[in-house]
Amino acid sequence: MTERLTRAQQRERTVQRLLDSAEELFAERGIHQTSLDQIAAAAGLTKGAVYANFGGKKDLIAALLQRKLDDDEPVPERPSLRSWIDTLADSYESNVPRPETRRFAMAFVELWLFGMRDEGHRGALRDWLRAVREHHAREVRALGDDLPLPAAETAALLMALDIGIGLQFMTDPEAVPAHTYTRGVEALLGVRRAGGSVPR
Amino acid sequence: MTERLTRAQQRERTVQRLLDSAEELFAERGIHQTSLDQIAAAAGLTKGAVYANFGGKKDLIAALLQRKLDDDEPVPERPSLRSWIDTLADSYESNVPRPETRRFAMAFVELWLFGMRDEGHRGALRDWLRAVREHHAREVRALGDDLPLPAAETAALLMALDIGIGLQFMTDPEAVPAHTYTRGVEALLGVRRAGGSVPR
DNA sequence: GTATTTGGATACCAATGAGTATCTGAATAC
DNA sequence: GTATTCAGATACTCATTGGTATCCAAATAC
Numbered sequence: 001m002t003e004r005l006t007r008a009q010q011r012e013r014t015v016q017r018l019l020d021s022a023e024e025l026f027a028e029r030g031i032h033q034t035s036l037d038q039i040a041a042a043a044g045l046t047k048g049a050v051y052a053n054f055g056g057k058k059d060l061i062a063a064l065l066q067r068k069l070d071d072d073e074p075v076p077e078r079p080s081l082r083s084w085i086d087t088l089a090d091s092y093e094s095n096v097p098r099p100e101t102r103r104f105a106m107a108f109v110e111l112w113l114f115g116m117r118d119e120g121h122r123g124a125l126r127d128w129l130r131a132v133r134e135h136h137a138r139e140v141r142a143l144g145d146d147l148p149l150p151a152a153e154t155a156a157l158l159m160a161l162d163i164g165i166g167l168q169f170m171t172d173p174e175a176v177p178a179h180t181y182t183r184g185v186e187a188l189l190g191v192r193r194a195g196g197s198v199p200r
Numbered sequence: 201m202t203e204r205l206t207r208a209q210q211r212e213r214t215v216q217r218l219l220d221s222a223e224e225l226f227a228e229r230g231i232h233q234t235s236l237d238q239i240a241a242a243a244g245l246t247k248g249a250v251y252a253n254f255g256g257k258k259d260l261i262a263a264l265l266q267r268k269l270d271d272d273e274p275v276p277e278r279p280s281l282r283s284w285i286d287t288l289a290d291s292y293e294s295n296v297p298r299p300e301t302r303r304f305a306m307a308f309v310e311l312w313l314f315g316m317r318d319e320g321h322r323g324a325l326r327d328w329l330r331a332v333r334e335h336h337a338r339e340v341r342a343l344g345d346d347l348p349l350p351a352a353e354t355a356a357l358l359m360a361l362d363i364g365i366g367l368q369f370m371t372d373p374e375a376v377p378a379h380t381y382t383r384g385v386e387a388l389l390g391v392r393r394a395g396g397s398v399p400r
Numbered sequence: 401g402t403a404t405t406t407g408g409a410t411a412c413c414a415a416t417g418a419g420t421a422t423c424t425g426a427a428t429a430c
Numbered sequence: 431g432t433a434t435t436c437a438g439a440t441a442c443t444c445a446t447t448g449g450t451a452t453c454c455a456a457a458t459a460c
Contacts, residue, residue, distance in 0.1 A: 007427060011437070030313060032232040035417055040438095047418090048438045057418070109313055113230060116306065116370065126372045133368075133375065148393070149383055156368055156376050157384040163367055164360025168333075170316060172326045175333065176356050183349055184357040187388045193348070207457060211407070235447055247448090248408045257448070 015053050017043040019064050027107035031061065031114055058118070065111055065124040069131060078142045081189065089182040096169065096178065105166055133159055148190040157188050215253050217243040219264055227307035231261065231314055258318070265311055265324040269331060278342045281389065289382040296369065296378065305366055333359055348390035357388050 021042035025034040036057055040047045054060040079087065095101045115125030136155035140147065147154060161184045169176045186193065221242035225234040236257055240247050254260040279287065295301045315325030336355035340347065347354060361384045369376045386393065 007435095007437080010427090014437080028317075030232065030317065032230065036419090037417075046439050048440075050438095051419075052437050106313070106316065109309060112367065112371070113306070113309055113313070117228075117230065122371075126375075129368060129371050130375060148387060153377070153380045153383060156365065156380055157361065157387070160364025160368060160384065161357065161360050162364065164362065164364035165356065167312065167363055168329060168356055168360060171312070171322075171329050175326075175330060177353070180353045180356055183353060184360065184388065187348060187357070187390070188384065190387070207405095207407080210457090214407080236449090237447075246409050248410075250408095251449075252407050 011053065014043070014045060014049055015063075018045065018050060018053065018060065019067055022060055022064055023107050024103065026064075026110050027103040027105075031110050036060075058121075061111070061114060062121055062124065065115065065121060065128060068111075069124060069128045081143050081191065084139070084143055085182065085185055085189065085191065088185055089179075092181050093178050102170060105170060109167075129159075143189075149188070154188060158185065161185065161188070211253065214243070214245060214249055215263075218245065218250060218253065218260065219267055222260055222264055223307050224303065226264075226310050227303040231310050236260075258321075261311070261314060262321055262324060265315065265321060265328060268311075269324060269328045281343050281391065284339070284343055285382065285385055285389065285391065288385055289379075292381050293378050302370060305370060309367075329359075343389075349388070354388060358385065361385065361388070 018039060022034070022039045025039055025042060029038075036047050036050050039060075040050050043049070050057075050060065054063060112125060115121045133152070133155045136158050137151045140151040140154045140158070149157070161181060165176060165181045165184065183193075218239060222234070222239045225239055225242060236247050236250050239260075240250050243249070250260065254263060312325065315321045333352070333355045336358050337351045340351040340354045340358070349357070361381060365376060365381045365384065383393075
């Protein structure tokens with residue numbers, strides 16, 4: 001039943017398991033309300049495994065931040081403005097109800113707070129956000145150059161909408177109808193809706 | 201030197217002092233990394249004062265959230281679209297460098313996370329965000345009714361920009377030029393800048 | 401003035417959690 | 431096959447912290 005694994009494989013597997021458990025628990029309960037024992041237990045291990053693979057709690061958090069930085073996003077294509085917005089909207093609406101999305105958002109906020117306070121982790125946080133922004137900017141540039149704002153600024157604004165609408169939606173779903181995000185994206189990209197009214 | 205205070209006054213004063221200290225420490229170090237001893241000490245008191253005035257740590261947090269809910273914002277006037285945007289932009293740019301602003305933002309995020317996880321505090325968090333949104337909506341309505349989106353949605357989007365740009369700026373000031381927020385607001389309100397380029 | 405209430409201080413407790421020291425069994429080296 | 435290494439388990443420690451019990455002195459009641 002149990003596969004025979006080489007040492008390096010075994011090690012890598014436990015590292016990833018620990019990081020997975022940590023990310024989930026950090027999102028659920030918060031970084032400082034999560035003990036190393038809990039993280040290890042959730043991964044089917046003990047605290048010994050944590051100290052065998054990480055320098056301590058802070059180091060584990062750093063590794064988590066780093067792992068997020070490392071997994072690269074899918075490559076953008078070259079769609080029309082309209083279809084890109086539709087894709088974005090669909091993706092937003094299909095992601096919103098998934099528990100995974102909530103977890104990701106909570107973990108993001110946890111890591112943001114942690115990075116804001118810990119000088120040593122600040123850099124990783126900054127790089128991560130830059131990478132996401134850069135990814136958005138590339139997508140925006142692929143849309144053409146007749147947009148109202150420079151791609152870099154548009155990217156920052158799109159990300160702001162994502163974060164800001166997300167926070168509000170999570171707190172109070174009814175207060176932020178699903179199409180609000182889409183309307184915001186359209187406005188930022190300079191798209192005028194046909195007719196003054198608000199369809200859909 | 202010391203004023204003679206009635207009991208109720210004394211009590212109210214210590215309550216406010218404790219809340220002030222708590223808010224500052226929560227912003228600086230985080231809710232769960234701040235002990236009641238630290239809060240009390242920062243207010244020149246001891247833990248006894250906390251338990252004499254609050255049910256416990258959670259209750260103190262609830263009171264903090266409640267106090268935020270209670271202090272009402274200044275009343276909006278009825279300016280032109282352009283002047284309102286300028287006011288908003290000026291206010292943004294003058295607030296951004298103030299340490300107070302950072303503290304408020306960090307405290308907000310702390311309270312948001314706490315409220316998201318604690319069912320009992322969720323309501324206060326929701327009400328608080330609703331109040332801010334409603335305030336924005338009133339301002340937006342005062343601008344007239346020829347805006348691209350309904351006031352309620354515009355309000356949510358403006359708040360999203362505020363939060364989202366703020367988070368990014370705090371992490372990486374150079375990455376988000378000051379005018380980005382203003383450009384975003386203009387876009388949401390349907391203002392076209394004269395000339396396709398980006399002046400200032 | 402005396403009695404009583406009570407805001408707040410002090411001393412304590414039990415629980416928790418990060419970090420350490422030590423040990424063990426399986427994987428590698430030879 | 432034997433020796434060695436090392437990932438991970440186990441069993442501590444020591445500091446911290448929320449909460450409680452008790453006490454005191456100033457403010458109120460009469």
